[in-house]
Amino acid sequence: MKYNSTRSNSTVVSASQAISQGISAEGGLFVPQELPKYSLNEIQNLAKLDYKGRAKKILADFLSDFTESEISESVDAAYADEKFGGSNPAPITCLKNDRNNAYILELWHGPTSAFKDMALQILPHLLTKSMHKVHDGKEAVILVATSGDTGKAALEGFKDVDGTRIMVFYPVNGVSPMQKRQMTTQKGENVNVFAIEGNFDDAQTGVKWIFTNDEIKAKLADNNMLFSSANSINWGRLLPQIVYYFSAYCELLNAGKISAGDKVNITVPTGNFGNILAAFYAMNMGLPVKRFICASNANNVLTDFLATGTYNRNREFYTTMSPSMDILISSNLERLLYHLTGGDDATISSWMKSLSETGIYTVDDSVKEKLGELFYGGYCDDKGTQETIKMVYDREHYLCDTHTAVAVNVYDQYVEKTGDRDTPTIIASTASPYKFAKNVLGAITPEAVTEDEFATVMKLSEISGTDVPKPLAELKDAEVRFSTTCAADEMKDVVLVALNIR
Ligand SMILES: *Cc1c(COP(=O)(O)O)cnc(C)c1O
Numbered sequence: 001m002k003y004n005s006t007r008s009n010s011t012v013v014s015a016s017q018a019i020s021q022g023i024s025a026e027g028g029l030f031v032p033q034e035l036p037k038y039s040l041n042e043i044q045n046l047a048k049l050d051y052k053g054r055a056k057k058i059l060a061d062f063l064s065d066f067t068e069s070e071i072s073e074s075v076d077a078a079y080a081d082e083k084f085g086g087s088n089p090a091p092i093t094c095l096k097n098d099r100n101n102a103y104i105l106e107l108w109h110g111p112t113s114a115f116k117d118m119a120l121q122i123l124p125h126l127l128t129k130s131m132h133k134v135h136d137g138k139e140a141v142i143l144v145a146t147s148g149d150t151g152k153a154a155l156e157g158f159k160d161v162d163g164t165r166i167m168v169f170y171p172v173n174g175v176s177p178m179q180k181r182q183m184t185t186q187k188g189e190n191v192n193v194f195a196i197e198g199n200f201d202d203a204q205t206g207v208k209w210i211f212t213n214d215e216i217k218a219k220l221a222d223n224n225m226l227f228s229s230a231n232s233i234n235w236g237r238l239l240p241q242i243v244y245y246f247s248a249y250c251e252l253l254n255a256g257k258i259s260a261g262d263k264v265n266i267t268v269p270t271g272n273f274g275n276i277l278a279a280f281y282a283m284n285m286g287l288p289v290k291r292f293i294c295a296s297n298a299n300n301v302l303t304d305f306l307a308t309g310t311y312n313r314n315r316e317f318y319t320t321m322s323p324s325m326d327i328l329i330s331s332n333l334e335r336l337l338y339h340l341t342g343g344d345d346a347t348i349s350s351w352m353k354s355l356s357e358t359g360i361y362t363v364d365d366s367v368k369e370k371l372g373e374l375f376y377g378g379y380c381d382d383k384g385t386q387e388t389i390k391m392v393y394d395r396e397h398y399l400c401d402t403h404t405a406v407a408v409n410v411y412d413q414y415v416e417k418t419g420d421r422d423t424p425t426i427i428a429s430t431a432s433p434y435k436f437a438k439n440v441l442g443a444i445t446p447e448a449v450t451e452d453e454f455a456t457v458m459k460l461s462e463i464s465g466t467d468v469p470k471p472l473a474e475l476k477d478a479e480v481r482f483s484t485t486c487a488a489d490e491m492k493d494v495v496l497v498a499l500n501i502r
Pocket residue numbers: 114115116149150232269270271272273274275276324325403430431
């Protein structure tokens with residue numbers, strides 16, 4: 001299988017090139033030229049496998065320049081039972097009251113308690129194998145812009161992986177105390193972590209600029225290094241996420257909750273549009289999907305886009321209690337639009353040019369119509385988020401984190417507005433409530449919240465009767481290793497200094 005760039009169909013690369021390079025030279029994102037298609041029969045066969053088996057089958061269909069044993073090794077190492085608390089890294093919980101058709105797909109049982117682990121535990125394996133095939137002997141320099149969860153998950157995935165270095169930039173005031181602590185205490189010899197004065201978009205823009213800067217790239221090449229990306233613009237991030245949507249469907253089949261061929265809705269708390277895009281790929285591969293419900297927080301640029309066909313990032317940026325969704329430029333939307341325009345690279349280039357120059361673009365009517373058929377967009381603010389956490393806890397005794405709560409809230413809005421109560425719905429749950437303990441406890445028992453993060457975590461555990469994930473509990477006594485803050489326009493220098501190639 002070959003890959004094109006969303007901005008250039010004449011760019012044709014292999015899977016390992018797409019993964020090792022991260023982003024195409026002209027700034028486009030790599031997309032598969034065609035998708036494998038699974039019949040209902042094949043989906044039923046997937047249902048007979050465990051998660052690792054499902055992952056191996058799906059990955060093999062996309063990574064045609066990998067051997068079977070390379071894929072097998074990668075999957076087995078990434079989703080080892082001890083890393084994800086059991087043989088199914090993505091279990092489903094049913095919400096019973098009032099929503100007898102809503103299923104929470106818990107994607108946060110990995111080492112950093114966020115769904116990013118689902119992709120970032122396997123990406124280092126795919127990337128080092130890709131580097132070996134394409135750029136033998138070169139060191140991969142991974143630059144990451146993070147709104148909180150990607151940074152830690154990437155650090156944890158890449159720490160001490162031979163032939164890689166990783167540098168993470170996070171917005172100084174844009175991540176939760178637990179997220180910050182997770183990153184600043186990161187262990188490993190090949191890791192670096194920096195706070196930047198700015199928001200996530202500033203960090204992402206800075207990283208993209210460094211990636212595509214010829215002078216810096218030449219400097220790296222002279223030193224036998226090569227940039228790569230662990231952000232969700234990397235195909236190696238998206239691909240593993242397709243697996244859990246198929247797996248969730250299989251789990252519902254196996255549990256007798258649905259029959260083969262039944263359509264499901266998929267609700268995703270959305271930021272950079274990677275997670276929901278993986279669901280869109282799954283549908284195009286044969287997964288029976290009725291509607292994608294795209295949930296945003298107060299940074300509701302996607303809600304407006306889905307309603308109007310105009311993407312407008314010129315708006316106030318809000319720092320919310322669901323920080324991993326505090327994004328105004330949803331990079332992966334570019335891939336969706338590429339597919340919805342039938343691969344029209346010229347049109348995508350012009351829209352993206354307009355986005356970078358004016359902050360706005362408007363899609364044509366045919367794309368707008370397709371978006372409307374497939375997607376429902378909605379949002380809720382912090383107040384709605386906390387009300388939902390409380391409601392779900394009171395009714396179901398289920399604790400959801402702030403991001404998942406946004407998804408549940410918007411799903412309820414969807415049901416209210418469309419009357420679609422009956423379609424079984426998978427709601428992606430993207431983080432452990434303990435990553436956002438203050439806001440979660442604040443929603444259910446505000447008087448119990450204290451300034452001390454770990455006291456709050458313990459209180460949440462005591463009140464809810466659920467366990468604190470071990471890696472989070474251990475942070476309490478971990479040593480802080482990284483405390484540098486830099487300006488957004490210093491990122492380039494910081495990178496060169498850290499690599500010692502200034
Ligand atoms: C990254 C993240 C999201 C957003 O996912 P995208 O793929 O960027 O849309 C939502 N919730 C949590 C907890 C995250 O870490």
